[in-house]
Amino acid sequence: MPYNPLERFGISVVTAAFSKRQDGNMSLSYGDTRNSLENRKRFLYPIGINYCNLVCAKQVHGKNVEYVRENNRGNGAFSYDSSVADTDGFLTDKKGVPIAILTADCLSVFIYDPKRPAVALLHAGWRSTEKNIAAEGVRILQEIFESVPQRLFVGFGPSIRSCCFEVADDFKSNFPYGIITRNGRNFMDIALINRQQLINCGVKEKNIFDPGFCTFSDNDDYFSFRKEADASGRMISVIMLK
Numbered sequence: 001m002p003y004n005p006l007e008r009f010g011i012s013v014v015t016a017a018f019s020k021r022q023d024g025n026m027s028l029s030y031g032d033t034r035n036s037l038e039n040r041k042r043f044l045y046p047i048g049i050n051y052c053n054l055v056c057a058k059q060v061h062g063k064n065v066e067y068v069r070e071n072n073r074g075n076g077a078f079s080y081d082s083s084v085a086d087t088d089g090f091l092t093d094k095k096g097v098p099i100a101i102l103t104a105d106c107l108s109v110f111i112y113d114p115k116r117p118a119v120a121l122l123h124a125g126w127r128s129t130e131k132n133i134a135a136e137g138v139r140i141l142q143e144i145f146e147s148v149p150q151r152l153f154v155g156f157g158p159s160i161r162s163c164c165f166e167v168a169d170d171f172k173s174n175f176p177y178g179i180i181t182r183n184g185r186n187f188m189d190i191a192l193i194n195r196q197q198l199i200n201c202g203v204k205e206k207n208i209f210d211p212g213f214c215t216f217s218d219n220d221d222y223f224s225f226r227k228e229a230d231a232s233g234r235m236i237s238v239i240m241l242k
């Protein structure tokens with residue numbers, strides 16, 4: 001079965017998973033897209049998700065998070081053009097509506113609120129991390145669903161990590177934490193920064209699970225835009241209330 005970053009919390013009412021390189025390209029707009037629909041179908045079917053219902057985004061590295069309802073079902077399932085515009089995060093309290101994010105190096109953030117219940121999924125590259133999309137996701141969960149940060153559960157997908165993600169000197173002034181200096185070179189840890197941003201919102205550290213996979217180091221298993229540039233496919237992260 002696909003890796004479920006929320007599995008350790010013993011949540012039975014949520015389906016969550018991210019794909020690996022071996023599952024194939026999941027993007028309808030990047031990389032070799034010829035088999036993408038078939039790849040989605042094959043990956044999602046065993047976890048009880050109909051690929052026809054997928055809700056995808058036209059991701060723009062911003063911090064907008066959209067509330068997804070039943071009428072969004074299938075937006076982005078068959079074409080990039082039908083994806084929800086200008087958003088890098090989704091949240092929903094609707095059952096049977098799978099929300100998805102596509103990544104190659106960027107971090108996907110899976111969030112579950114057992115109280116409503118509701119789920120959220122964020123696309124956190126460095127730009128969205130700089131804009132603190134994690135805090136925005138928690139804020140909108142609180143606003144729409146009256147979620148309590150202390151009760152949220154969070155799991156991370158794979159991303160490029162501080163072992164490999166070298167950044168320019170000026171990143172140090174934009175990120176108060178998560179920039180690691182080794183031998184005079186700066187490296188960014190996107191997952192560590194998102195973890196701290198979530199903790200700053202009141203999410204409990206023990207309720208955040210980071211599997212620690214690096215897309216660049218583990219390029220055999222994951223797509224990496226930094227490593228493969230325009231040829232890179234995308235992994236899918238998906239979450240759905242059953």
Ligand SMILES: [Zn+2]
Nearest residue numbers: 163164214217
């Ligand atoms: Zn690495």
